[in-house]
Amino acid sequence: MNVQVNRTVIEIFEGAQAQHAVLRYLVRRRLSKSLLTQGRIFDAWGHEIGLDAPLHEGQTIKFKK
Amino acid sequence: MKKLFLTLAAVCLLGAAAFAEKKEVHIISVNDMHGKIENFPQLAAIVDSMRAVYPDLLVISAGDNRTGEPLNDLYEIPAYPMVMLMNMVGFHATTMGNHEFDSGAAGLGKLMGMSGFSYICANLQPNPELGVVPRPTQIFDVNGVKVGFVGAVEINDRMTPDTHPDNVVGLTFTPVLETLEKYKGLRDECDVVIFLSHIGYEADVEISKDLPWVDVIIGGHSHTQIAGGEMHNGLMITQVTNRLKRVTHITITVEDGKVVGRKAENIEVEGYPKQNPVVAEVVRYFSDNPEFQRVLATLTAPMTSYEQLGCMMTDAWRVETGSDIAFTNTGGVRYDSLPAGPFTVSDVLRLDPFGNDTVQLELTGQELKDMLIATTYNDTYGFPKVSGIICNVIFDKKNPEKIKELKITNPDGSKFDLKKKYKVVTNSYTASIADSPRKDQGRALNRTTASIIQEYLEHQGTIDYTGVERTFQSVSKK
Structure with a gap:
């Protein structure tokens, strides 16, 4: 399925959680994976969501350090 | 003079009667606890304190009570610790989350039999043979106010919740909105109608426009941290992040059978200064799990x-x-x-x-x-x-x-x-x-x-x- 992390389209497995999409985003941007636990993840409405929040096709999330 | 006195007295009595009609419903809601039994002593203390003030407090979960914590998931009867602790705290009801099915239908049926609270889920067809018999709706009488709940769990393209397909063999699910529509008669029976949802925040917002007969959506599934409650299409939607970090205290004010006020605030569970000592002892018991050996x-x-x-x-x-x-x-x-x-x-x-x-x-x-x-x-x-x-x-x-x-x-x-x-x-x-x-x-x-x-x-x-x-x-x- 495709989701957007900080406007980058990420293709990730069905049933992925927010942390999986962010990990792929960090790898693609050649950023340290350790940032995952230092940052916060928000949905398209600006609400914080958990690392293990389930994702669905077409969802947009933001990762902020 | 006597006439004036009688008139004033009548006005006061009428005013008192009008005030007497205004009642509050208080609810503590949680979602996506995912087996976080370690936070139950604090949750129990919060509920104890609230009940001291609001004896008719409802305690409600929007599903995914289990899965994610080995202490709970690997118990001899998987997820039994959570059911036991929810019984102790005095939960009134939960809806089904997709993870409620993680021990299979028979495992869920066994847990439901041990639960002192009800399972409200309209889009799961009952299967008495497996012991899976959720209610589509439930009405609670809260200090004379009728509070109706209807529940639903998310379903995917396979028409099942997101769990391993083997876990839902023998169970039948129906589309959420189509199912909810069948229960809009709750509006006529109740003063307050609440959709207990495990379909996720975005789906809650989307579906809210089709649910003018609902007052509040208590949501779960997407682990969305909403600051208290949010109004969308005339409904208030609540949800908190996962693993029992916070709960939501919802206050609904009813006057003459109509909802005239809705507000919600978050209460921190992690870091709450008090613990219920009995619940803490039970959590210690479950933490020393012989299953690990x-x-x-x-x-x-x-x-x-x-x-x-x-x-x-x-x-x-x-x-x-x-x-x-x-x-x-x-x-x-x-x-x-x-x-x-x-x-x-x-x-x-x-x-x-x-x-x-x-x-x-x-x-x-x-x-x-x-x-x-x-x-x-x-x-x-x-x-x-x-x-x-x-x-x-x-x-x-x-x-x-x-x-x-x-x-x-x-x-x-x-x-x-x-x-x-x-x-x-x-x-x-x-x-x-x-x-x-x-x-x-x-x-x-x-x-x-x-x-x-x-x-x-x-x-x-x-x-x-x-x-x-x-x-x-x-x-x-x-």
Whole structure:
């Protein structure tokens, strides 16, 4: 399925959680994976969501350090 | 003068009568607790304090009470600790979350029989044979105010919640909105109507425009932290983040049978200064779980390397999921030796402690090769551990982090077909960090990799990995 992390389209497995999409985003941007636990993840409405929040096709999330 | 006095008295009485009609409904709601039993002593203290002020307090969950915490999930009866603690706190109701089905329909039926609270889920058809008999709706009389609940769980394209398909065999689900429409008569029966939702925040917002007969949506599934409550299309939607970090206190004001006020605020659970001592003692009891010492298999010879343990892990995933090939990032193998003797549940949880999901993909040989290389580059612990193939990796002498050549062969030494399609399984972390070209990104099997290892060990009874080696690493001469 495709989701957007900080406007980058990420293709990730069905049933992925927010942390999986962010990990792929960090790898693609050649950023340290350790940032995952230092940052916060928000949905398209600006609400914080958990690392293990389930994702669905077409969802947009933001990762902020 | 007498007439004036009587008039004033009548006005006062009328005013008092009008005030008497204004009543408040108080609810403590949680969602996506995911087996976080450690926070129950604080939750119980919060509920105790609230009940002292509001004796008719309702305590409600929007589902996913279980899964994600070994103390709960690995209990002799999986998820029993959560049910027991929810009983102690005095929950009134929960809806079904997709993880409520993680022990299969029979496991859920058993837990429902032990629950002192009701399961409200309109889009799950009851199956009395399995003991799965949710209510579509429930009406609570709260100090003379009728509060009606209707519940629903998310369903995917397969028309089931997101759990392993085997877990919902024998159960039938119906579309959420279509089902809810059947129960809009609750509006006529009740002063307050609440949709207890496990469909996620975005779906809650979307569906709110079709539910003018609902006052409040108590939501779950997406782990969305809403500051108190939010108004959308005339409804108030609430939800908090996962693992019982917070709860929501909802106050609904009713006057003459109509909702005239809705507000919600969050209460921090983690860090709450008080604990219920009885609940704390029960949590301590559950934390000392003898299940962790259960022997799954016997090691007839010691394991002495990451390679051997990685081979065992990936064998487990390959065999138990019926796949052709399995691999894990080396960082996913958390210790490098284990003495001969019993291999316990605790040993498995130390070996694979991350709660990773299992991901199955269909890959060509070339796509697998690319994925193995991408995993090596993005995991800091080197080339993956594998099952179903043998790998010879040659690193570049000039740039030791770069793979100069990767030769894959079948276990019998024959040539590995790069064009053939293989069913491949790995963990969710590896599937995420391996950013390589492939047509299929795979799908989560909704089973932790650790639970699959446990299953494999139980099936094997005895294991011996003496001399087992499948990845051979060297450095190029030039």
